[in-house]
Amino acid sequence: MTGVTIAAAADELGLSADTLRYYEKDGLLLRPVPRSTSGHRQYDEPDLRWIKLVTCLRATGMPIRDVRRYAALVRAGDGNEEERLALLHAHRESVLRELAQVTAHLGAIDHKIGIYEHKLEVLEQSA
Amino acid sequence: MTGVTIAAAADELGLSADTLRYYEKDGLLLRPVPRSTSGHRQYDEPDLRWIKLVTCLRATGMPIRDVRRYAALVRAGDGNEEERLALLHAHRESVLRELAQVTAHLGAIDHKIGIYEHKLEVLEQSA
DNA sequence: GCTTGACCTGGAGTGCGCTCCAAGGTGGAA
DNA sequence: TTCCACCTTGGAGCGCACTCCAGGTCAAGC
Secondary structure: OOOEOHHHHHHHHOOOHHHHHHHHHOOOOOOOOOEOOOOOEOEOHHHHHHHHHHHHHHHOOOOHHHHHHHHHHHHHOOOOHHHHHHHHHHHHHHHHHHHHHHHHHHHHHHHHHHHHHHHHHHHHHHO | OOOEOHHHHHHHHOOOHHHHHHHHHOOOOOOOOOEOOOOOEOEOHHHHHHHHHHHHHHHOOOOHHHHHHHHHHHHHOOOOHHHHHHHHHHHHHHHHHHHHHHHHHHHHHHHHHHHHHHHHHHHHHHO
8 A cells, every 4th residue: 555545635634535536636636646456546645745735725715727727737847837936926926915905904893893892891881 | 866876886895786786685784775766776875884894894704694694783783792792803813813824825835936936046047 | 759878676697616425346344 | 244434436516605687667868
């Protein structure tokens, strides 16, 4: 046995087995995960490392289709590093924009929270 | 004319008219928006202010159903301020968790970007 | 009076990202 | 050997948040 089962991989990665099969079918992985003689998937270390990167991209909001494009570039081998870098850079920028936006909106919510806290404090004192 | 049209409201809020109708039908607003004699919606300032808050909540990832619960509390009037505050606090915490997670994952992506940049730099020099 | 265009309604459709299901094969323990 | 949990596949279904559409109403301008 040279790799781990889909259940073990799912457990380690914090994904469901269904999601792992879906990612593979959808072209997000670098290769079809190798199978045992009985057809069971066997994930090895590089597979797991790649999927960890995929979860980083997904968790920061990269759409499946962009992850697929990135995976395709990596699969294509050396020579397209600029393109990969451009994709990552673009994603980085969009994440930063999103973070700034969420932070700004969170400020407004904090303000609202402050108002309620003050209101309740006053209510408390007059009770 | 005491309020603005749905098109003007949509424009000011950065939402589509369809979305505004959807929010109203779904119970996200504090009241059914008043209509002109011909049945056209007329948004006034308080309506717009409320919807701005709704967009803050939505933009920070609060699900529609929670916004609806919050709207219901506000509609219910004075006396449930603790509950509103609890809802906002819970949301705030979840936003902070999300921000931390995204920031952490972004760090991993930055690291990857650094690797590619170094690679390309070396390639550049040896060319 | 007629056209134009913004608005109305109820309801269907869309895109995304999974998630679940049925039907069947596999592998280690009792 | 017989479980039983785990795996396989293709494909259907789901929840979310819109987004679009058909068919109709109304007010204003020409």
